[in-house]
Amino acid sequence: MVKIIICVIAYLILAPVIGGLLAGIDRVISARMQGRHGPSVFQPFYDFFKLLEKEPITVNNVQDFYIACFLLFIVVTGFFFFAGMDLLLVIFTLSLASTFLIIAAFSSNSAYPQMGAERELLQMMAYEPMVLITAIGFYLYSGSFNVADIIHNSKMSFPYMIGIFAGFLFILTIKMRKSPFDLSMSHHAHQELVAGLKTEFSGKTLAMVEIAHWYENIFLLGFVFLFFANGTIAGTVIGIVVCLVTYFFETFIDNNFARMKWNVALNSSWLVAITLGMINIVVLYFM
Amino acid sequence: MSYVTKSPWVIHYDGSSCNGCDIEVLACLTPMYDVERFGIINTGNPKHADIFLVTGSVNEQNKAVVKQIYDQMPEPKVVVAIGICANNGGIFRECYNIMGGVDTVIPVDVYVPGCAARPEAIIDGVVKGLGVLAEKRAAMDNKSAAPAAAEPKAEENTETEGKEEA
């Protein structure tokens, strides 16, 4: 019990710190890959605090409520995850949070956010089957949906779930909003939809979206960690190293691909879910 | 210390121009000049931007657009007029539909001369604008502390920067 409480508090406090740092490292590495110096590692924090200092404006009286709920439920998602609770509960809370974000964009009735929202929705439809399949894979392997039980399973699940791991990595590109699938809101210099989903968010509201993104990234890396956790120190170390490698890998992909059309996102991620994901599930059934 | 100076996000608008300054602004974003060193990101969205970079002069057609983009930026905000056309109308000054420089429509904080303005000059102008940004931010705090005070709009904080280097 004490362990769980420590875990949860550590998550609540450290996730934005680590998430922000990772975002900073991501920007520096991206810069280096492009042959430039890049910003400070702490740049995401500067951006965040700057946004807090901006004039408070909004386009209607409900948008901020939705965004606050988005942030709240993203944090709650991670809370459930790090408290070792049911994976499906985690996934459903995550989609509740994502829905709040989408509704916030829709509520502005503005063209660019709406286009971004539709694309975000499409991305949700693209990645959701694979996320569910991942959770089901863990259940079939360890006999429980509870994160706590999966972590304490003495056998590392990765060797038996390589297909699912590869599939999860694929949709992680969508979830982390990296090229080629950063369709719904622009990062860096992409501007085809202005800022897509977040066009109408400004100041503190935008800061909330940013911090939610950091929380989300950490908890997604937690998912990656689950593949390697086996309750021993060695497993933990391997897990953390793989998380970092995964993050680097996503940055690498981000810098090496142009943005693709939405059909590619949907087709490819469903194909991956059906082939890699479902075949692995069938294998787990017969094991 | 205010964080506005550490994370200036820019939006860029090109009015009546030959597009020379426009190209130079974009050149700043390339790895060669790497403005992200200063935390500068080109957002393309007034609601996220802190610094408004205008190239080219203002005409009857686009004055409303320039005005609206400026109005949609949340405080504190700074306008940098880049190139001679944005400063006072430049070569287009005498045209029938030209209003003149950007300052005929919105208050400009930093003037960057040049035809076209060099990327170094532009970066210099933006960095100069950061000082203004910090002042405005401080002014916002003071204003909220003493709401009765008159609105001090830093209208003509004219700075001339970046001589032609060639």
Add this chain to the structure above:
Amino acid sequence: MSTIFILIIFAFVVALALLVLKADAGRDILVKIAAAVIAAGSIWTAVEFFRSGEDTVNIAMHSAESVISYAMLAIEVILALVVIFLGIKHKKYLASVLAAIQAPFTVWFELTKAHHIEVENNVSIDRLSIIMILIVGIVGSLITVYALGYMKDFQHHQGGPDRRPLFFFLMFTFLSAMFGLVVSNNLLWMFFFWEITTLCSFFLIGFTRTEEAVNNSFRQLVLNLIGGLSFLTGIIVLGSFYGTIELSTLVTLGVQGYGALMVVPTMFLALAGLTKAAQMPFHSWLLGAMVAPTPTSALLHSSTMVKAGVFLILKLAPCLGFNMAGIMVMLIGGITFLLASFAAISQSNGKRVLAYSTIANLGLIVICGGVGATGAVWAGIMLLIFHAITKSLMFLCVGTAEHQIGSRDIEDMDGLFGRLPRLASFMMIGIAGMFLAPLGMLISKWAAMTSFIDSGNFFLVAVICFGSAATAFYWTKWLGKLSAIVAARENIESGVNKEETFVHGALVAMEIVICLIFPFVSKIFVIPYIEGVWGVSNLAATLSSNNMIIMCVMLAVLLILILLFYGKTNKKIVPIYMAGANTGDNLTYMGSMQTEMTQSLRNWYMEKYFGEKKMNMLGLASTITILGVAFAIAIGTIITMMSVMGGGF
């Protein structure tokens, strides 16, 4: 325990009274009183049931039974004649043929075979029946109250002869038949009520008597008569070879592990359930039913017609599972759930989206029955409860919106939040209830998913993973449309009838309250029912109690947040970004040549991916193949049985 008979008779008497009552004021009062009495009566039935303290309450009527049987037979024959006549009149001969086949078989079977079969209990009530009685009694009667105001507007819009007496007669007859259906244990009795519901919906769908309505009503009739024929065949097979026509006997044999032996009659009964539950390839009747006035759709989709189908399949669950009948049901449910969810994406007509979503959700319940395990049945019953409430709320809201804004197209619901704020919030709650945590449908879907995984059927696992992704897509885009705050919209809320608002409010309250107390619903109704049928004890709910409590807490937190903070801001409200060309009203922008252009936003429909035609083709091809194979085997088995039994036939 005779309240249930009073309910059946009361509803029918009210129906008759409404048929002769022509005055608006009188109808208003009578319908409201009757609705209140029926709702109270159904609750009282539940109370009586729990006071008796038994799992199944059987009601014996001794002498009256044979009289009732004959009366039912006579009515069936008369109704068959009516159908034959109507079929000929409208040149829909298939309906006449089906009725002409069905009636003599019924008479023959009842007069020769059924006589020799001893029926122990014609009527028995268990907790599932009680759940159904409550749904029919409360949701159904709320719909009749809603219909009062709605039909007034409808009459006003349509003009023409006032046929509202007929409409209300059919509504209340429907309720009466549903009460009968859910308490019948004698399959012949159930069949009687089954056919009455078919006929009621036939008349309700064809109510407007336009060409489209008549065509669609006959499609409904033909498809459900096929189902009825299948029901009858099931009864005949059961009676001839197994010597029983009691549902409870069939179920008990299933629980004892003889499901595989009973597979043939189970298949026929399940097929009847599938037609009524609008599963592919029979789903087209439910889509066609939209031509009827909205209260009809609400009644058919939420509390009555289709629920009778899934009720039967859930009842049969112990006989299903991994035998041919079970596999058939699971496959058909799975395909229907997946393809109907996809097809809903491509629809912009609000009622059509609702119809596809109903078909998909029924598919899910059907799978739950087909899996035949305790966990899946738990999920299935939960789905049934939540779906009834939420779907009726959605239909009634769309109906009201249609009358107020003159369209049922989702694209026209732009800015509904400004024009009809209360209605839009009700719809948003309804939509959230259909797919979002922590509300009802998601909770049950979660349970369904867990039980499918446990059943070891990976086809179903894939189906639910992809199906729920598509479900989230089409609901969220609708939700987004409703949530959009469009400038300069005039509030027209005052035009909504007070009956309609009352019913919306009541349904929203029910949805939220049931979500908050669903652990108790599970504990008091669902778990004991499953324990009783399967003869197990200490059954745990499919969802762990921790998760159930978390869901309830989340909902409570969300409600508090909404009440405290929703719609409140102290920030400066500024115009939206329109690339610098917003003319200032957030609706128009300055286009080229200084012309004002109006912005309009549209949703995605992805016709190429999820086009309705494509999904229907796929669905029909695959489900017809499955049914063909399954019934080829079944009929082969009957022939073998007949030859083994020798002169038994």
